[in-house]
Amino acid sequence: MNTANAESFRNVTIVGAGVIGMSWAALCLAHGSEVTISDPAPTTESQVRAGLADIAPTLEELGMRTDDLTARLRFEADLAAAVAHADVVQENGPERLEIKHRMWATIEGNAPAHALFATSTSGLPASEIATVLKQPERLIVGHPFNPPHLVPLVEIVPGRLTSEETVEQARAFYSALGKKPQVLHKEVPGFVANRLQAAFFRECVHLVAEGVVTEQELDELVTSSIGPRWAVAGPFQSFHLGGGSGGFAHFLSHLAPAMEQSWKFLGSPTFDEATVKLLSEQAEAYLGDRPIEELATQRDQAQIALMRALGELPPAPAR
Amino acid sequence: MNTANAESFRNVTIVGAGVIGMSWAALCLAHGSEVTISDPAPTTESQVRAGLADIAPTLEELGMRTDDLTARLRFEADLAAAVAHADVVQENGPERLEIKHRMWATIEGNAPAHALFATSTSGLPASEIATVLKQPERLIVGHPFNPPHLVPLVEIVPGRLTSEETVEQARAFYSALGKKPQVLHKEVPGFVANRLQAAFFRECVHLVAEGVVTEQELDELVTSSIGPRWAVAGPFQSFHLGGGSGGFAHFLSHLAPAMEQSWKFLGSPTFDEATVKLLSEQAEAYLGDRPIEELATQRDQAQIALMRALGELPPAPAR
Structure with a gap:
């Protein structure tokens, strides 16, 4: 994190450890946050550790330190416990409204009052997810362009009741991670x-x-x-x-x-x-006839070369 | 030109000296061709010379020599005379069918029998332009993505009667200029x-x-x-x-x-x-609030940096 924001977003809870959750976790860890990953799947820890090892070389190429990437990482399958000390909750659960509702009711009931509530959803508007919340003004969509550890864009999409304070908190959080957030002015299906x-x-x-x-x-x-x-x-x-x-x-x-x-x-x-x-x-x-991993690595390396040539690599985290 | 193709495309006639024609002329000159520009406007020569001076720095950045760019350039307003020794005619006239018809009838009546006939049109299919030709198999669309001296793509779009030989001639011509031609399999409005x-x-x-x-x-x-x-x-x-x-x-x-x-x-x-x-x-x-030329220069420099980073700069012409 930038020094200015390091304290505000020290504890990040990543809910859901699929491809997107893992990528967010890697990025937050590389920026010095304490990261708690919450996913009920019993294989979560081994999958995340393998995934982080895969992502680490890309983070290195982007100018981030990865030698102690997992030193501040912990796993907590129980969602209520996982968010108890969160400054930010970034949720990457399944794209089904009833699951999101259940998750977010639990998160709101157990997270600190100051925590930022963000969902990576690409399909469900914050307005609909927030109907279960007592404080719907706290929830916002922070939709990354996959993978979030590499592509700069994050679409910030406030719901009908999302507060301006939450928008600014989200903008500060993603900016501190070196992302280029764009705040949409209207909630439309598929975002932009x-x-x-x-x-x-x-x-x-x-x-x-x-x-x-x-x-x-x-x-x-x-x-x-x-x-x-x-x-x-x-x-x-x-x-x-x-x-x-x-x-x-x-x-x-x-x-x-x-x-x-x-x-x-x-x-x-x-x-x-x-x-x-x-x-x-x-x-x-x-x-x-070419392994997907090989194609993906080649594409990501090309994109990093492109970003470097354009002077668009995010500044290295001050740690 | 690459040595292999240098002889085949030595004499290039550029018909129409607008933005696209000027860019084609610059690229062909930088590749060592003898270029004849044909445009009836009395200001053609001064505009082209100014335009080439504007384009030269970009050609230099792309690795081409520009010190003697205008040494092999001549102007010939009379279309029949302009194409008399052409190996390639690249036409960039107004996008009106009756004008294209008139031009191409003159070109066919006066160009050598081996010359490649290409039109930069973005809107008119070769099939329709070729209806006035005795040998419609010789005409093809070679539609650049503007500006042709910088962007690699050229869409090659054969008409209904265009011969396979003409397609291959066009592919060889644009490849020799360091472009990345794509031959479309069907003639559709707007191409791809x-x-x-x-x-x-x-x-x-x-x-x-x-x-x-x-x-x-x-x-x-x-x-x-x-x-x-x-x-x-x-x-x-x-x-x-x-x-x-x-x-x-x-x-x-x-x-x-x-x-x-x-x-x-x-x-x-x-x-x-x-x-x-x-x-x-x-x-x-x-x-x-920013001059268009400044924005355009900045964009083109960024694109060259990008192409260099991706290893996609065309090889320097062998001259």
Whole structure:
């Protein structure tokens, strides 16, 4: 943690030790927090220790110390006990409302009064999860872009009753972890990043299903054009610059009408049997012969190199 | 040019000296071609010389020599004369079919029999442009992602009658320029890259119009998540890795149904008066106080740094 925030977020409880929970735990540990992991599965401890060992090299490349990563880690299957001293609870449980309700009622009943309540959910709005809480103003969505120990974005999505204080607490927490939080102004299904990905991928599926390109060709096309562009300038700035000296005003007056026309041509595919078969076969031919771990490591190393080149590696934690 | 291809594409005629034509000219000159620029506008020569001076620093950063960039450059307003010795004609004229028809009839009537005929059009299919040609098999779309001297992608889109030989000639030409050509298997409106951008941007406009995020917040969100991801792994590989050890099969069986549901929630905005007003105002507040040239230079330098970090700079031309 940055010195300024170190005290406020010393004790972090991670609820649910799946891929996301593990990644949050690794990041918090690397920033010097005391981390308690709560998951009822009997294999939790061995899985987390193995997972942290897998993540450690990436943290090192990101400039963090990992020699004593597990020194401040403990496991507590009992949720009530696990949150008893928490300054932050980051919940990564199953995406089912009744489970979230049960978890959060227990958390609220046992956590200190000052603790920040955050859920990693990608699908359930804070407003719905918070209906079981006596103090719904304390709960917020802190939705990472997977994996949270690497990708900078965290979408902060307040519910209808979430307080401004909670928003600022969440912003401070994720910023202290070196993340780039974005606070959404409205609670919409899928938040922002997943909606944008879904919109893009819908057309990807359409173009592959129509036989215009293969999956591999489409991926190559994206990584040699749109991807690197949007890594350095978002879509609005890109169209601003695409308009030449006229900027975004030129885009709106000269290019937007044609784009609006093109929206009518875009595909509306479904994941029907024939499409799923085609997509599976192409994925197998394209990616099937390389171990997933190898591909993932290669991608993450490439992303770290990219972030380093752009001067976007988070500052090393002051410990 | 690579030695192997240097002879085949020695004489390049660039038709139309707008932003795209100028960029193609710069790239071809840096690769050692003799370049003839044909544009009827009387200001062509001074504009092109100024434009090449603007582009030269970027070419240098990409590892190309620019000291004698204009030594092999000539101007010939008369189209018939301009193509008389061409090995390649890359046309960047106005996006109107009757103009393209007139140009290509003249080009075919005056160019050598071996010349490759390519059009940079982003909107008109080769099949429609080629209806005026005696040898429609010679014409192909070579659509760059702007600016062609920097972004690797070139979409090669054959028309109904384009020959396989022309496809291979185009692939060889763009590869020799250090580009990453992708040959599409079907001629669809907007080709691939612009359709994908349009699908993505539709949801961007929706989310800004709905007040979920501002333009600036959306850009920051993209550059801190989706952008860097898609710079290093395309969407299919990303969802393959997002499925964990189950890979793309897990994505299809577990996540695709939820994505298909989410497609129903996506927005259908229009560029109506209120939306255009909102988008303009936000763009002005976000980007209005910085000169466009400065933003563009910064973006291009960042992209070169990114490409260098990923080992994706094209090899320096052998001259």
